[in-house]
Amino acid sequence: MPMRCLVVDDEPLARERLRALLDEADEDVEVVAEAEGGKEAVSLIHDREPSVVFLDVQMPVLGGFDVVDLLPEPGQRPHIVFVTAYDEYAIxxxxxxxxxxLTKxxxxxxxxxTLGRVQDALANDDAREQENLDDLRDSRQDQALKRLTVHVGHRLRVVPLEEVRWIEADEGFVFAHTEGGRYRTDFTLxxxxxxxxxxxxxxxxxSxxxxxxxxxxxxxxxxxxxxLRLQDGTEVKVARRRTDDVRSAIGG
Structure with a gap:
C-alpha cells in the first residue's frame, strides 16, 4: 500500500518541487492532498488521514508548530516531517x-x-496496533459490560446496551447516543x-x-x-484503515 502523504506549504513552488521529488522517491508514495496553510492542513489531516505530513514551519496565521499543537498526541496522528529553509527550529x-x-x-x-524512516515507523505502528488488538480481545472475556451508566443531569441512569446506537469522543468527554438523546459517560473510548x-x-x-x-x-x-449510515439517519465517518474491518463485521 502506498505511503499517503500530505504536503503543506504556503509557497506553490515549494509544494510543486517537493511533490516532484516524492514522485522520484524510492518508496511507493501517494500525495493525497496539498494545503497552503495551517487551517486547511488540520482539516485535510482529519479528512484524508495521511500517513505522513510534510509540514512547512513558517506560514501565515497558523504555522507548522501551531498545526501540531492542534493535533492529537503521537500514535493518534500522522507522522510529522517539518520542512523549512532554516535550521534553527531543529530543537x-x-x-x-x-x-x-528537512531543510530547503x-x-x-x-x-x-526520511521516507525510509517513515516506512519503518509505519511498520512499527502496524505491529503495535495488532498487539493492542490482541490484548483487547483477551481482556474482553473478563471485563465485558452488560449495561452502560450515563449522566442525566445530576442523576446516573443505567442504559441497556441494545439501546446504545453509537458512541463518540468529543471535547475530552465520551457520549452515548440512544433514541432518547446524547448522554455523557465516565468511560474513555x-x-x-x-x-x-x-x-x-x-x-x-x-473518535x-x-x-x-x-x-x-x-x-x-x-x-x-x-x-456508515444508521437506521435513524445518522451518518458516521469510517476511517480508511478501518473500512475493511467494518465491511467484514457488517457482512459477518
Whole structure:
C-alpha cells in the first residue's frame, strides 16, 4: 500500500518541487492532498488521514508548530516531517516529537532517507496496533459490560446496551447516543472498546464506536474512507484503515 502523504506549504513552488521529488522517491508514495496553510492542513489531516505530513514551519496565521499543537498526541496522528529553509527550529521540532526535519532546498537523497524512516515507523505502528488488538480481545472475556451508566443531569441512569446506537469522543468527554438523546459517560473510548461485546460494537474511527445492530448501510467514499449510515439517519465517518474491518463485521 502506498505511503499517503500530505504536503503543506504556503509557497506553490515549494509544494510543486517537493511533490516532484516524492514522485522520484524510492518508496511507493501517494500525495493525497496539498494545503497552503495551517487551517486547511488540520482539516485535510482529519479528512484524508495521511500517513505522513510534510509540514512547512513558517506560514501565515497558523504555522507548522501551531498545526501540531492542534493535533492529537503521537500514535493518534500522522507522522510529522517539518520542512523549512532554516535550521534553527531543529530543537523545537524534536520537542514536538516530529519524525524528521528537512531543510530547503530538499534533496532527493535526503528525502529517501526520511521516507525510509517513515516506512519503518509505519511498520512499527502496524505491529503495535495488532498487539493492542490482541490484548483487547483477551481482556474482553473478563471485563465485558452488560449495561452502560450515563449522566442525566445530576442523576446516573443505567442504559441497556441494545439501546446504545453509537458512541463518540468529543471535547475530552465520551457520549452515548440512544433514541432518547446524547448522554455523557465516565468511560474513555479505549475502555469501552475493550469492554463492549466485539460482535456488536465496532470502532469505526478514532473518535467513534458504533452498534452494528443500529447500522443501515455502508457507503464508500473517495480515498478509501466510507460513511456508515444508521437506521435513524445518522451518518458516521469510517476511517480508511478501518473500512475493511467494518465491511467484514457488517457482512459477518
Amino acid at each position: 523545537q521540532a524534536f520537542e514536538a516529537r516530529a519524525l524528521d526535519y 532546498p530538499v534533496r532527493l537523497e535526503r528525502l529517501n532517507k 479505549e475502555e469501552l472498546e475493550s469492554r463492549l461485546p466485539p460482535t456488536r460494537f465496532v470502532r469505526v474511527h478514532r 467513534t464506536i458504533v452498534n452494528l445492530d443500529a447500522a443501515y448501510e455502508l457507503v464508500p467514499e473517495p480515498a478509501g474512507t466510507a460513511t
